[in-house]
Amino acid sequence: MTDDVAANQNGMNGATSSPGWPLPEPFEERDLPPFPVDALARWQGEWVVAEAEALQVPVDLPAMLSLGVISLAAAKNIEIEVGTGWCEPPNLYIAVALRSGEAKSPAHRAATRPVYDFQEMLRRRWLD
Numbered sequence: 001m002t003d004d005v006a007a008n009q010n011g012m013n014g015a016t017s018s019p020g021w022p023l024p025e026p027f028e029e030r031d032l033p034p035f036p037v038d039a040l041a042r043w044q045g046e047w048v049v050a051e052a053e054a055l056q057v058p059v060d061l062p063a064m065l066s067l068g069v070i071s072l073a074a075a076k077n078i079e080i081e082v083g084t085g086w087c088e089p090p091n092l093y094i095a096v097a098l099r100s101g102e103a104k105s106p107a108h109r110a111a112t113r114p115v116y117d118f119q120e121m122l123r124r125r126w127l128d
Helices: 003-011 042-055 060-074 104-127
Strands: 080-083 086-088
Touching: 042 060, 042 104, 060 104
Parallel strands: none
Antiparallel strands: 080 086
């Protein structure tokens, strides 16, 4: 085992880097700016702050999930004209990463509840 690999194993709980690739930097060691809740729509920002407080999670989690739900609602309904004649759908691909037990599932359920409620309403309407 080379000295580099041994040093890497000691620094990241046994993780090793591949030749040519550095080890990932732990998120905890980054000095990130706070999520710009004030950039959201007022109703959305209020929901994000309330949900974060209720679940005791960073506002980033409900904020990102809410952006994903809004993206879903807007998909195939609007297009964004990026340039003359160049339109794109407002799709967002969002991944949240937190440790186990940090309320990802309850936050996801809360954010997606309106989607499932709407889906159920459409299902009942179809059955009638």
